Amino acid sequence: MIVELGHFALILGLFVAVVQAGLGLLGGGRNNALLMAVSGPAAIAHLGCLAVAFVALSHAHIVSDFSVANVAANSNSLMPMLYKVTGVWGNHEGSMLLWVTVLALFGMAIAVFGQNLPDRLKARVLGVQALVGVGFLLFIILTSNPFERLLPAPLDGRDLNPLLQDPGLAFHPPMLYLGYVGLSVAFSFAVAALLDGRGDPAWARWVRPWTLVAWVFLTLGIGLGSWWAYYELGWGGWWFWDPVENASFMPWLAATALLHSASVAEKRDALKAWTILLAILAFSLSLMGAFLVRSGVLTSVHAFATDPERGVFILILTVLATGGALGLFAWRAPALQAGGLFRPISREGGLVLNNLLLTTATATVLLGTLYPLFLDALDGPKVSVGAPYFNATFVPLMMPLVVLAAIGPLLPWKRADLAGVLGRLWGAALTALAAALLVWWWRDGGPIGAVIGIAFAAWLAAGVAIEWGQRVGLGQAFRDGDWSRTLARVTGLPRAAHGMSLAHLGLAVMICGMVGDSFWKTEVIEAAHPGDQFQVAGYSVTLDEVGQKAGPNYQALVGQLTVRDADGRFVTVLHPEKRTYTVQSMVTTEAAIRSTFWGDLYAVIEPAELLNRGQTAGSAAAASKPAQAWVVRLYFNPLVPWLWAGILMMAGGGAISLSDRRLRVGAPARRKQVAELRTEAGS
Amino acid sequence: MKAKRKRLLFALGGIGLLSLAVALVLSAFEENLVFFFSPSEIAAKAPPASQRIRLGGLVEEGSVQPTGEGLSVQFRVTDGASSLAVRFAGALPDLFREGQGVVAEGRVENGVFIASEVLAKHDENYMPAEVAEALKRSGNWQGGQGAEK
Numbered sequence: 001m002i003v004e005l006g007h008f009a010l011i012l013g014l015f016v017a018v019v020q021a022g023l024g025l026l027g028g029g030r031n032n033a034l035l036m037a038v039s040g041p042a043a044i045a046h047l048g049c050l051a052v053a054f055v056a057l058s059h060a061h062i063v064s065d066f067s068v069a070n071v072a073a074n075s076n077s078l079m080p081m082l083y084k085v086t087g088v089w090g091n092h093e094g095s096m097l098l099w100v101t102v103l104a105l106f107g108m109a110i111a112v113f114g115q116n117l118p119d120r121l122k123a124r125v126l127g128v129q130a131l132v133g134v135g136f137l138l139f140i141i142l143t144s145n146p147f148e149r150l151l152p153a154p155l156d157g158r159d160l161n162p163l164l165q166d167p168g169l170a171f172h173p174p175m176l177y178l179g180y181v182g183l184s185v186a187f188s189f190a191v192a193a194l195l196d197g198r199g200d201p202a203w204a205r206w207v208r209p210w211t212l213v214a215w216v217f218l219t220l221g222i223g224l225g226s227w228w229a230y231y232e233l234g235w236g237g238w239w240f241w242d243p244v245e246n247a248s249f250m251p252w253l254a255a256t257a258l259l260h261s262a263s264v265a266e267k268r269d270a271l272k273a274w275t276i277l278l279a280i281l282a283f284s285l286s287l288m289g290a291f292l293v294r295s296g297v298l299t300s301v302h303a304f305a306t307d308p309e310r311g312v313f314i315l316i317l318t319v320l321a322t323g324g325a326l327g328l329f330a331w332r333a334p335a336l337q338a339g340g341l342f343r344p345i346s347r348e349g350g351l352v353l354n355n356l357l358l359t360t361a362t363a364t365v366l367l368g369t370l371y372p373l374f375l376d377a378l379d380g381p382k383v384s385v386g387a388p389y390f391n392a393t394f395v396p397l398m399m400p401l402v403v404l405a406a407i408g409p410l411l412p413w414k415r416a417d418l419a420g421v422l423g424r425l426w427g428a429a430l431t432a433l434a435a436a437l438l439v440w441w442w443r444d445g446g447p448i449g450a451v452i453g454i455a456f457a458a459w460l461a462a463g464v465a466i467e468w469g470q471r472v473g474l475g476q477a478f479r480d481g482d483w484s485r486t487l488a489r490v491t492g493l494p495r496a497a498h499g500m501s502l503a504h505l506g507l508a509v510m511i512c513g514m515v516g517d518s519f520w521k522t523e524v525i526e527a528a529h530p531g532d533q534f535q536v537a538g539y540s541v542t543l544d545e546v547g548q549k550a551g552p553n554y555q556a557l558v559g560q561l562t563v564r565d566a567d568g569r570f571v572t573v574l575h576p577e578k579r580t581y582t583v584q585s586m587v588t589t590e591a592a593i594r595s596t597f598w599g600d601l602y603a604v605i606e607p608a609e610l611l612n613r614g615q616t617a618g619s620a621a622a623a624s625k626p627a628q629a630w631v632v633r634l635y636f637n638p639l640v641p642w643l644w645a646g647i648l649m650m651a652g653g654g655a656i657s658l659s660d661r662r663l664r665v666g667a668p669a670r671r672k673q674v675a676e677l678r679t680e681a682g683s
Numbered sequence: 684m685k686a687k688r689k690r691l692l693f694a695l696g697g698i699g700l701l702s703l704a705v706a707l708v709l710s711a712f713e714e715n716l717v718f719f720f721s722p723s724e725i726a727a728k729a730p731p732a733s734q735r736i737r738l739g740g741l742v743e744e745g746s747v748q749p750t751g752e753g754l755s756v757q758f759r760v761t762d763g764a765s766s767l768a769v770r771f772a773g774a775l776p777d778l779f780r781e782g783q784g785v786v787a788e789g790r791v792e793n794g795v796f797i798a799s800e801v802l803a804k805h806d807e808n809y810m811p812a813e814v815a816e817a818l819k820r821s822g823n824w825q826g827g828q829g830a831e832k
Binding site for chain 1: 692693696697700701703704707708710711712714715716717718719737753754773774776777778788
């Protein structure tokens with residue numbers, strides 16, 4: 001009954017979306033206040049319907065109603081409650097339902113928070129938002145219905161894919177979808193602005209915070225996925241340039257570019273057409289990501305359902321949304337008035353360069369991801385484009401970006417004196433040089449890539465510190481000893497400025513993590529019997545014993561490894577596991593990790609079945625040894641915690657920037673602040 | 684005048700970066716494009732040892748053995764028509780099984796595939812598209828082996 005109610009609410013949601021799209025766009029086009037007034041309440045009703053549908057599906061999962069095909073295929077009565085809940089979106093149909101629900105959530109947010117938006121703009125934005133919703137609701141109802149019943153109902157479900165039964169991955173999809181779908185707001189605003197025919201000032205003020213929301217969630221979502229891969233796949237890799245990872249990374253790159261260009265559009269009324277284009281591209285890339293993941297056209301470790309019908313449907317949706325928006329752009333963009341002028345060497349110029357680098361990098365990732373598909377479509381040879389390609393193209397494009405990230409924030413708007421700005425950065429150059437020399441000496445000339453990487457990170461970190469320090473007057477405080485004024489400046493500085501500094505610093509910290517993991521990893525892989533001892537990165541690790549453990553829906557081998565430092569002092573005990581999930585008879589690795597400031601000690605254990613088999617089938621001499629050997633793999637992954645810290649700092653920077661009252665449209669004293677900005681720009 | 688100059692600079696910067704990217708992409712493609720081979724294709728014409736390739740097929744039943752050198756293992760990958768010995772020193776993915784589909788990356792040296800990586804799949808019912816196709820081509824595809832659950 002509840003399931004049917006959910007099904008009904010889903011279909012009702014589709015009709016509400018049709019009304020919202022139709023009346024919103026029609027009303028906006030005719031400037032009919034009556035029609036336009038419908039779109040706001042419709043957006044709220046739309047969310048209501050989808051929320052009912054989502055809750056109904058969640059209920060079916062929670063009470064393990066196996067007469068629902070979706071539950072039977074992706075749940076099991078023995079699963080812990082947490083995974084029963086996260087199982088709702090741990091499958092194709094449920095995740096699509098989450099997708100449209102999040103879309104409706106953003107639509108509602110526009111309706112509720114956008115009360116001071118111009119009526120026409122708001123109606124059109126909601127209309128476009130609903131149009132996207134119509135497409136995806138049709139997709140769900142026609143090809144991927146989560147409420148389908150199964151008769152007769154099976155006694156128990158087939159269990160959620162064991163890899164998804166993990167706290168890191170449980171919340172990865174909702175975060176990611178908040179990011180992907182959040183970009184739809186920027187998209188809807190862009191299309192509405194094109195329909196309006198002018199980049200309304202309200203438009204530019206709106207796009208940046210919404211993009212920032214999406215960007216923060218996307219950052220966290222990608223970070224969670226990467227963290228999961230790191231501890232779950234059992235060898236400590238955190239990024240593989242896998243097509244599906246790229247599918248999430250490309251919208252992130254585009255959204256990052258959009259954030260930066262939107263700040264020009266917002267503050268200087270320039271780059272409007274470009275910002276609109278980027279907003280369209282960013283959401284198009286996230287639609288394309290949905291297509292790549294769900295169509296089965298890619299060989300990927302993440303590939304979801306492989307159903308050609310679904311693939312074609314999403315492809316059509318993607319082409320319609322992207323093609324329609326780009327067509328509108330080609331038709332209407334020339335009508336947009338050019339905004340504020342600026343010299344090439346200026347804050348705007350720096351942001352333009354940032355955008356060029358980011359979009360070029362996005363293009364190289366796109367090419368590497370799609371090239372195998374093109375060849376395949378042309379009946380060419382089967383190829384794969386792996387990490388070396390991406391490292392060879394992406395990294396060189398990011399290096400100038402890192403250099404620029406330290407310079408750009410120091411450049412004033414409109415025109416700047418590059419020599420003067422570089423003069424203020426001599427400290428950063430010195431820091432970079434010192435860091436390079438230090439690494440060179442400490443790692444015995446350690447790989448040149450590592451030296452360069454750390455130097456770039458040091459340059460950026462020092463550049464951020466200099467910029468922030470000068471803005472709050474740290475140097476003066478040191479000279480006068482008068483800290484109260486500096487403190488006042490710290491609190492007086494717009495939060496967006498603190499956010500930017502923190503996010504850029506996060507990038508520097510993250511680069512250190514990447515360097516440490518790529519160049520300085522050490523590993524020990526040995527066949528071991530209980531009592532054996534290993535040395536890795538200054539730790540001495542003993543395999544004490546291997547025991548059994550029974551989980552709710554799995555059996556596990558649990559190793560006990562005692563870790564001591566070089567002086568023989570006890571450090572910790574690690575318990576890596578190898579789990580066998582009974583329903584799907586699938587094995588997963590649970591690494592045990594001890595994180596310290598300088599790196600992770602990472603341990604994995606597995607039965608040495610092959611060696612044991614070799615012994616019983618092989619020589620008689622081997623038989624005298626104790627039969628049970630284990631394979632112990634120990635890694636020391638330097639600076640990996642810095643990766644996660646860097647990601648958190650970036651997301652945190654975004655969140656702080658978001659709390660800036662200037663970004664909250666409609667916050668009081670807006671006019672005053674605009675006036676302040678003018679004087680700031682003029683000074 | 685100013686607006687024109689701005690646009691010109693924008694365009695020039697874009698073109699410059701784009702050509703840099705094209706140069707990077709071309710040089711990276713030349714070295715890093717990894718072609719996919721089935722055991723039959725390698726039997727017909729083995730690629731040079733200098734070329735990194737991907738090999739896909741099924742792990743032959745009963746073929747997985749330790750090589751005796753450290754922890755490295757040896758197994759045969761087959762597409763039904765022919766098979767190829769693979770050596771691998773590293774951690775096999777959790778879903779590595781005899782009789783299951785596998786994709787390995789590495790080089791062919793003296794008739795043996797020296798794998799540097801054996802790729803993991805997240806779902807044991809999932810068959811890499813390339814493997815399914817290789818099996819179909821050699822006439823050894825049995826429906827239901829792959830994606831269809």
